Amino acid sequence: MASKGIQSVRGFCDVLPEQSPLWQHAEAVIRDVLEGYGYREIRLPVLERTELFRRSIGEVTDIVEKEMYTFEDRNGESVTLRPEGTAGCVRAGIESGMLHQGEPRLWYMGPMFRHERPQKGRLRQFHQVGAEVFGVAAAELDAEMILMTARMLRALGLDDVRLQLNSLGTPEARAAYRERLTAYLRRHEDRLDDDSRRRLETNPLRIFDSKDPGVQAVMADAPRLLDALDEASAEHFETVRALLDRAGVAYEVNPALVRGLDYYTRTVFEWVSDRLGAQGTVCAGGRFDGLVEQLGGRPTPAIGFALGLERLVALLEDSGAAGRGGPPHAYLVVATGSGEGLALAERLRDALPGLRLQCHTGPGSFKAQLKRADRCGARFALILGDEELAEDCITVKDLRGEAGQRRLGLDELVAEWADWID
């Protein structure tokens, strides 16, 4: 570990070339599924006015209180590197006026920033694919969006992720419930541990997650959010469940499932894996029917989700999935004048679109060049020496199979490879 030299900023990681084929594969599959459901890409800025996040995510959430990369722009205005994508997407939707033209379905992909302590599956710069639909209140959409995420995960070969589901009801119902729960917990405060007492003030719903047996006993008799839902939300939730049942998608109702952002209403869902360490959520989302209005737009129901790409790629890697692209088809060994190699390589690329050809450059013995051809993973070594140059041909050596090597004219080579190259 080099102590000299400049290191990357803590929690900001490089995606190295060994990894990027897997990223590209994941991104391509996800994009195809999104487009198959009528979503269109929107590209959003990484920097927004701080106010946007304070008003959407919620003043008292961890994200806003202690995790945002916030600083003053040179004109003295407070700006923030986006900690999540929904707020910016809603802002752009309102600003462009598109939210009331039909029922826009949008998706985006890119880095998000949160100043947390890094650990497995948690970085300060991480990447999400997000999608949102505006203007549709019906439960069919909730179900369709969940089915779409199920399709993505299936298309990527991930069959061991579990779906968790809950409903948070309307903000009013949730606030009323929170009062009841807090009152109940205060009566049993002596049986709560320190951690739960703290959450009593910040987020009492979280106490359902406590691992302390004594606390769990208290929670077993606690009032439940699902019993406290307003009638319309309860019905909405029933419809979502029925549609998922009908589609054959398994889920588990988790009354403790609470999204960390204040703007969620009604349906919330989360895809969880056991293979990711303590941060098991790969994909999560829910309704946010009040957010557009809260940010200054006309009242507009909405729903969305975010999928964590680092976590997804970690799962794919763990499953041994194959990535996109691959090593060069061929490596050109140059044992003659240095200009000849580049010239030949260009002619081959002209004749064979899609060819992945690496041409040797710089010094290097014949032997060293062949070794490099082998090491780079190329199927063939192309050898260009004085003899080939004189006879206007090229030696093609099969580095992987039994074909050995032979000399071919350039036209012959192109003809042979035209079908082989993808």
Add this chain to the structure above:
RNA sequence: GUGAGCGUAGCUCAGCCGGUAGAGCACCGGAUUGUGGCUCCGGAGGUCGUGGGUUCGAGUCCCGCCGCUCACCCCA
């Protein structure tokens, strides 16, 4: 923000009760002047994260700092 574990070659790591630096892989060269992968031989590469302390002597023991990892918290 809190806690625990770990920092030795490019990478993965060994290094005992303190005696002055090692392996495998990767890299370069040779055995084979135009033939890689296997084998053999050789080479290069380290202020042992950093600063202090103890000691005749510290990679090894003690303390501070920095970094990484995992967990808590929280979340994608």
